[in-house]
Amino acid sequence: MSPAISASRVASLVGDFDRSPAYAGLADSLRLLIGDGRIALDTRLPSERELTEALGLSRTTVARAYADLRDRGFAESRRGAGSFARIPGGARSVLDRTLTPRTGDPHLIDLNCAAASAPPGVAAAYDAALAALPAYLSGHGYYPAGVPELQQAIAATYEARGLATTPDQILVTPGALSAAAIVALGLTSAGDRVVVENPVYPNATEALAHHGARLVAAPVDPGGWDLEAIGAVVRQAAPRLAYLIPDFQNPTGHLMSEAQREEYAAMLGRSRTIAVVDEAHQALGLEGQRMPPPFAALGRDTITIGSASKTFWGGLRLGWIRAPERHLAALMRARLSIDLGAPVLEQLVLTRLLEEPDATLAAQRARLRTQRDALVTALRTSLPDWSFQTPGGGLALWCHLPRPLASATAAEAERRGVIVSPGHVFAVDGGHEHFVRIPWTRPAEELEQAALVLAEAWQAAVASPRQASRSRITVA
Ligand SMILES: Cc1ncc(COP(=O)(O)O)c(C=O)c1O
Known part of the structure; x- marks a missing residue:
């Protein structure tokens, strides 16, 4: 029935x-x-x-x-x-085979992607953008730096956060990942060292290493950033870039405090390292909290990467770079070797969303909060020996398992129709087998069902640990 x-x-x-x-x-x-x-x-x-x-x-x-x-x-x-x-x-039409194995299974619960569906307001913004599009059709449609209205709207978000920004400092890209690739291409050479957090969002680190840069891991502990340890890494490596995610870090969910940002920025300044700050989750505070200031307000040599994917919708495929004037030419050169700009219609959609963000953002945050709380309750009930800190925002729980069986548990869960990412996916140089990332991006009922399945999978993994069957796991 x-x-x-x-x-x-x-x-x-x-x-x-x-x-x-x-x-x-x-x-x-x-x-x-x-x-x-x-x-x-x-x-x-x-x-x-x-x-x-x-x-x-x-x-x-x-x-x-x-x-x-x-x-x-x-x-x-x-x-x-x-x-x-x-x-x-x-x-099934909603799943992609790169991100989700078994796309043909309509009952699969996909917790591999930490990305929610579009909140209310996105469809209306598409309608409004479509109505505005004819004005652009008489031009050639290429905007390598971005549609000017969108550059303006993005710059205004930084102004509102207390960071003076001109539209010329904004380079619109097809997503934050593309932005990271452009930064790497524009500002690193083979052999340069790039400090990355560990654990970390893996696609970005692959993009950063793509042109021969060497990744140097700086630890992010279950309790947060250990700036002393990171300081030692930075002093030793003298890196060209340091990639960090201070706002609800992926995967740990940590939020870097203002004092830590100051200390981190000063440390990078001393080693003449350019900070590359990924703010993909910046707007996803779920407790109505005042967010710490942008890293770029504290460290002058900071390149900020933004994304529409988590705040609004991944299908927009839009992100951006906010860079100090002195890096703009190199970044634009790198960008032009990859593409000539992002689609105009989506840029108009994002412009609409940024100009009147309140209702859409409120709906997005309310939904994510409800789902986060449902996931927390379900996991505490079904898996009381797993532990985690509940982040005040972002998209996922970084769960600590009492035994290093994350891959086996994920493989058992996949056999039972739930996809989660084991910790090693987020490791720079292996490890993190004690951790599983579980996003709260699906409806509460699915998360509750997933927690029951994960408990079965965990028991099966404990009873007979096996090797994981998926060799390469792509996450979002
Ligand atoms: C920290 C971080 N940066 C970037 C991305 C990718 O963003 P985009 O969809 O804009 O390429 C993600 C997606 O999971 C992310 O978590």
């Missing part, structure tokens, strides 16, 4: 949707909820009458919204049985 969702639950999920006109806003919101799994595929939706009452709308509005969902393939109505959530092409 299909699961059902109550009208009151739908009302709380759709929240305060756009009412101009209401049927379109409601349909939009329901489509997103179905698309991102918060209303699971095949769920029986409330009747038009029930939803009309729960939302305080007219019956015609709800009927038109349901008709719109049916027309676009997001619902199917069966006489006498009700309306059911559908996804055009089926749920």
